[in-house]
Amino acid sequence: MIIINNFHNTEVLVDRSKPLNRNAIRRIKQALCGHADCTCSDSLGGRGKQPAGYDDLLAHAESQLMFTRQPKPPFQLV
């Protein structure tokens, strides 16, 4: 699948047979946007019209990021 970013005029080929882990998400976003403070795009760095199945990929990416963002519980009850 090719994801595009029509703000930076970039595109990246994503192999959907490979697991989409946090590193893969960062690589994709880096290739599409690469600006740390830029808010042009979604969690994967895509912007503009995307191919079929992109919504699923994005939802999966966001669940990965949510999962890895909270490595430990916020409170410890005594």
Ligand SMILES: [Zn+2]
């Ligand atoms: Zn950007």
